[in-house]
Amino acid sequence: GAGVSQSPSNKVTEKGKDVELRCDPISGHTALYWYRQSLGQGLEFLIYFQGNSAPDKSGLPSDRFSAERTGGSVSTLTIQRTQQEDSAVYLCASSTRLAGVDTQYFGPGTRLTVL
Amino acid sequence: AQSVAQPEDQVNVAEGNPLTVKCTYSVSGNPYLFWYVQYPNRGLQFLLKYITGDNLVKGSYGFEAEFNKSQTSFHLKKPSALVSDSALYFCAVRTGNNRKLIWGLGTSLAVNP
Numbered sequence: 326g327a328g329v330s331q332s333p334s335n336k337v338t339e340k341g342k343d344v345e346l347r348c349d350p351i352s353g354h355t356a357l358y359w360y361r362q363s364l365g366q367g368l369e370f371l372i373y374f375q376g377n378s379a380p381d382k383s384g385l386p387s388d389r390f391s392a393e394r395t396g397g398s399v400s401t402l403t404i405q406r407t408q409q410e411d412s413a414v415y416l417c418a419s420s421t422r423l424a425g426v427d428t429q430y431f432g433p434g435t436r437l438t439v440l
Numbered sequence: 441a442q443s444v445a446q447p448e449d450q451v452n453v454a455e456g457n458p459l460t461v462k463c464t465y466s467v468s469g470n471p472y473l474f475w476y477v478q479y480p481n482r483g484l485q486f487l488l489k490y491i492t493g494d495n496l497v498k499g500s501y502g503f504e505a506e507f508n509k510s511q512t513s514f515h516l517k518k519p520s521a522l523v524s525d526s527a528l529y530f531c532a533v534r535t536g537n538n539r540k541l542i543w544g545l546g547t548s549l550a551v552n553p
Binding site: 381 | 472474476482483484485486489491530539540541543544545546
């Protein structure tokens with residue numbers, strides 16, 4: 326079946342502009358996660374959606390970052406007034422329970438470059 | 441604080457030799473442990489996980505991992521490495537009903553022909 330998809334695959338923007346990154350999770354997955362991966366670094370948790378519950382926003386680095394998930398499916402991560410330090414690969418994952426424990430499945434990521 | 445450590449930034453092995461990528465963890469409660477692989481310019485792919493039961497877990501691409509509770513480790517292993525195994529490997533852990541994963545910083549595996 327179809328995996329997690331993300332768009333665009335690459336985004337180059339100028340400092341100060343806003344960007345929107347999209348994630349289409351696997352159909353039927355109730356949980357959706359956003360991560361950031363900077364060059365040579367591990368994964369930095371950003372935000373997590375679970376069903377209709379309030380999202381866990383504890384990883385968002387500043388109020389310039391926000392995310393929403395419409396209809397329990399597609400999610401958009403928005404970065405306002407982008408800064409050069411926002412340059413990274415943004416990864417989305419969705420999850421479902423396998424043998425009683427959620428397993429996260431990742432999309433290919435969006436590479437964001439802020440000039 | 442809960443944490444995951446991958447003590448080696450890079451592991452080099454010759455093709456055909458066994459490989460081990462190390463992971464240790466520190467959590468309160470029973471851990472659920474995961475290994476993911478990231479090939480160049482690709483997203484992360486799930487390899488295997490430990491929930492409970494047998495300490496030796498088998499996963500994709502011939503990989504396996506051994507859960508050792510006394511040493512709080514979950515090392516990834518493969519009996520015979522392939523050049524195509526060269527990638528970045530991440531260990532992650534979560535506990536109980538907390539669905540957020542705690543991630544290691546990754547280990548770069550290079551398999552030399």
